[in-house]
Amino acid sequence: MATSRVFLTPLSAEFPASNFPALSVVNQRPVLAFDTTTAEACQWTFAAPQGLAGALSAIIHLFGNAAGTAGVVFSVALEAITPGDAVDLDSASSFDTVNTSASTAMPATQGHQTSFSVTLTNADSIAAGDYVRISLARVPSDGGDTFAADAYVTLVELREA
């Protein structure tokens, strides 16, 4: 049985200086609004839980700012720093290759929630106790991202197989 490990919420997201999803509130629900044309990304920081041993996946929960069944595509990248790693935190990032989702059809009715899983094949050799950053980005340049409205991410769950 898969095990939930970390829950990443909009209110705990961190943002780059540009091209970031808007931290918004929709019907009193905090959301991250990912644009339909600009590639926007945000990050979260956590320590890799103890006992981490299995493969990880990111479950992304979202709803759309429009009706229709067009698709969205997201990518997830991990940066896992073990004490002693040769990464200069002052000046460099060390994210592994992005893991890109398939195109996921949004619900036909605006406001209805859906979710999809991104297998974190490229997990930067994450190990228990690592200092980890995870980056979530929408990929509007992907041919499968045809949803012509904001995608409202409500929650990201890290799950261990």
Added chain:
Amino acid sequence: MAIRFDASSEYLDCNVSIPAWDACTIMAWVYIVNDRATFSYILQWTNVGATAGNFCGINASRQLFVEQSSLVTGTTLSVGTWYHIALVSGPTNATVYLNGVQDSQTSSASFTPVVTMWGGAGGWVDARMSALKVFAAELTAAQVLQEMRTVRPSGRVACHAFYPCRILEYADLTGNGRTLTPSGSLTVEDGPPVSWGATPLWVTNPSTARKWLLGAH
């Protein structure tokens, strides 16, 4: 999200329980949308009739200024960029901080403050603002920098009033009842790249948790 001021006499103000002239900090994240090429007030607290007070804004050349006993200009702001701006008043100086760094300063002078304001009535600013905070204290540079990092107050210094301005909500989220009064037809637009300040939710070692729940030792 952020609240947008885009017309004359669009602003937010509060006239409830205003801090003393010599111990007050007012701040916000600010994004200039259009250059009006004229004086535009961003932050201020004033007496009745605004004949005296502490003022912060941009001049016709978009230079950030502080005004109290005199007007002193600082950095030229760009259109389309988010800045954190704080106006800090103490018994000696009134200081403007830009992104946590002192930008301009002038000498203080006493007055009887009756209102805090974001935006302006006559010299209005075409801008978005978010994460509005008020402190009944002259914050230090380090404290201003700390408050800049998150939308919500850090909790290190008692917050006098807090208005996240994610939507058209005007309640003071400190619970002190210092509600904002909006003027004009305000709207909501995208906000600054600033974390709310919460932390991810964890699940600790699930096998241990299950043993505890089952009463195992």
